[in-house]
Amino acid sequence: MFTGLVIFFIFTLVSSSSTITTDQKSVLLLKLNGNITELDIDNPVPSLDNPLNPVVDGTGLMGILHNIEKAKNDPNIAGIVLHLQSIGAGFASLKELREALNDFKQSKKFVWAYGEYLSEGAYYLTSVANKIYLNPTGSLEFNGLSAQRTFYKGAFDKLDIKPEIFRVGTYKSAVEPYMTDKMSEASRRQTESYLNSIYDLYLKDIATSRKVSLARLTQASDSGLVQSPADALKYQLITKIGYYDELEAEVKQRLDLNENQKIKWVRLSKYREVETEWEKQQKKSNHRIAVIVADGEIRSGNGRDGIVGAAKIVKALRRARKSKSVKAIVLRVNSPGGSALASDIMWREIHLTRKVKPVIASMSDVAASGGYYIAMACDTIVAQPNTITGSIGIFSIYFNLAAFQKNKLGITNDYVNTGKFSALGDPSYPFTEADRQILQRSIERGYESFTSKAAKDRGMSLAELKSVASGRVWAGNEAKQNGLVDVLGSFNDALAIAAKKAKLSKKDYRLWFLPVEKPLIDKIKDNLGVSVKARQRMLKQELGELYPYLEILKKIKETPQVQARLPYDIVIK
Template sequence: MKDFIKSVLATMVGIFGFFIVMGVLTMMSIIGMVASSSAAQNVEENSVFVLNLSGTISDQGTDNPLSLFTGDDSQSTGLNNILSAIKKAKTNDDIKGIYIEAGALITNYATLQEIRNALADFRKSGKWIVAYGDYYTQGAYYVASVANKVYINPKGIVDWHGIGAQTMFYKDFMAKFGVKCEVVKVGTFKSATETFTEEKMSDANRLQTQTFINGTWQNICTAVSKSRGISIDSLNSYADSYLALQSTEMLMKAKMVDGMMYSDKVKDAVKKMMKLEKDDDIAQLTLNDMLNVKDEKVEGDKIAIYYASGDIVQDPKAATMFGNNNYIASRKVCKDLEDLMNDDDVKAVVVRINSGGGDAYASEQMWHQMSELRKVKPVVVSMGDYAASGAYYMSAPASWIVAQPNTLTGSIGIFAVIPDFSGLVTTKLGVRFDEVKTNRHSTFGNLMARPFNAEETAMLQASVNRGYSLFRQRVADGRHLTIESVEKIAQGRVWLATDALNIKLVDQLGGIDDAVKKAAELAKLKEYYTSDYPAAASWIDNLLNSMTSSGTYLDTQLRQTLGELYQPFTVLRSIDKREAIQARIPYAISIK
């Protein structure tokens, strides 16, 4: 028996030791691969940059160590990385062209517009672009259409269908659980609350939504028409026929693509453009490779590019509680902007904002810090897909505002949504409440017990009205407008940037590079370089985040099982976790 126990213990120690050794070896392997991936990349003569357009694209990229094993750039693709890679490819004499691998790209149109413009600028250098895909989403095709040649698999698909916007309405869903929302707001167009109180879009919301999707679609069709030589009327006709269900031969006749071939034959087409023999290999560089290609040495003064993306919150815990790791935390942003203000090496700041807004109080704090920063050095805002409501609030004091034509902005308005659980708790669950209090409103806000009374609702409305007046004043001061003129364009209305330019909510249409150039002009800089902020997280932090960011196992399974129906359940369980008074665009709008 003694020998048996010894044998068992020895086996257990051996197994434990084996896993420790394997863990150490795995970690060493990861460290080695990370170090190798960050080494300076040599560019062979006659090379091609391969740009994978699939998945989603964030404003600021992060290093994802897991992509070293999967080889999937799309897991951690950042717009800043893509733009940097295209710029390097343009100026590097050894890179002759860009090969776009198109696929299921799901990203908003202002981001796509920025990438497309960068590719168009690349072509101006005399270099070529070839695109190929088995399946082009509409966004992927929009970008790929700028190429010299667009190829598709003989059985491939181009999903060209136009733009639609859908909003979910939760009033009846919540009523099944005995839950309703107490809502107060300011602004005819401030429709974010409708999802909790209505069954369909209001006339005002329908008008603003139809206006900005029409404008976005017009911008897309104009660009594709110019690149492909197809009339806008024809492009609309193709969208009406829903190209995804049409034959690939029809795509050829419609001039949407230049040729049909299988993926192994595309190499021959690329070799022909590069004047290579059939047996020659093509020197290729991925996005990760391009990021490690050395930049030309640039001297001069520093311009900081500060990235702010996601929901605006005071406390990050409220955002991350249900798996949202994309947020703008006001306390951190204010501290970072203060540091940039006090950094004498930074001569100007470009704040890249991609947000539909959020907490009104947090937006006010960031407005203050942006105002303080502007007193010391030029501040230029570069707007991404969205810079609306609370995000516009923080943008208002900037020296200059640049937005892509497809950016959604404005939405100057305030609302409060407070969940009333009294129907669930008292009626459905049978819980009873009694109370004693010292003052008239000592139990104000306990919506587990009862709804607001008329006096309490009036007090909340007065608070929201004050918030709206302050927001409107901040915009008037920052944009040098009268209160009356701001009121005409406010009321919570969302504007496409092309329209926002005409009403002086933005100063210029363009992307990050345009914002940087303006910042240099305002700071009177002749030579300059840019540096991204906040600093990227370490690779070990990203590795840990990539393994934990998917949430709990049950949450992941629920998401996979329910699909689009997952969202109503997350709204219900997280509705009381946000601050009551919000400045954000229409809630849960899906633009496809």
């Protein structure tokens, strides 16, 4: 009864709300201090936030990019102010945002920024601004990138848990945390390669934006010379050391406002609800390019937040394929991979779809292993130079818990089997050498299947493909040099390629995002409960630094045995 009354009250509010508009000389305020996902995380009724289920509005990369372009074409928007600190996004996403803001500046409108603490990633985005304010007691991180790995072998040894590992590929190091206490030389070599590639691009982009020599920036970064706001000013990383009210005062001057007049700030969460004339024009075309977003780890089934469900993606592909109004498809991939089986199911459906209409892959921050598996099925692969991709290989891991149960818990197991291999894979049953041979052969067959399909899709010989496979991770520009990627570019570049293949002009199509979002009533019901993301946030808050270890245990429990996944969880900071 109570829920019904609340929903009735919500619908009354929604139906009675007036159309949101912007005034002249408005300034779009972008506070992007949370995690940036591929699509928006919507709170259907922002004014009635459920404290048990806090929802951050406007954090979807696709939505931010759209609204920056909308603001560029909105005569009421005079400029954009970035207010950043630490930002939860990969460097490919940040490059997409940089490019959108650079394009916005072509309209002769301003982009200014303010920061109190700017992380390496936040500064990468901030550096595109015409003017950058840094708080006098703030800080700016400019000391290079670090990729961290955590190893669990010592813990498993203490617990008497024995991992049984099967893999193909020198660089397929996802299993290393369970079998050693440090990086292998191959893993270290590949990490150094793509990390340096990403950071070289980082410095080059900043040098271009700030009009500072690359050599000067490299020296400042490598030698740790930026330790204070004064240092940041000295090396031309910022424009001015100042407080937020000083930036506001300068914005007023730019807008010809007097002291008593207020700046008409428009937050992204509100601006998303504004429908401009430019946006109305975008919706007029009957032709559509479907954008299918695969964001998260790959699993079978329908998936959930942060999980790419193969069944849901297959359904979206079929829907786009059968729709007469859809002329092309862009598959947006942001995934480290996951289930080899689920990846192959989607790969097959993409191949069926590209026989009917063009399918273009647009790689985001990560499109590796299973993420690469589904991208390679597309007509054309577009990646940013700092996208993390490749990792063509598979592995499987089983955990033998027999000693742990007996020695730590006092639990023993006994079996009656009908055949020699009946208990194969049971966590309490000891592996024999024959068991290991069966499982290793299975992984080798899976690797041959993956590499054979990749070679055919990329128009390479199997030997050529295997020379850049073996589980190795590449930065996007490295992948392009090795033939794993066709074009270095953005999501908009992928759209342009899709439109060209479908013989559509830029003004002759609109976007249709799939899978389609839930109906409003379902969103409201979800918001009244506690979502998966909300539970994760609460656990994170309670467990603090221990939270990543809980995630590892969950993965052990939920992970399918055969994996086409990135060699490890990459933490770049």
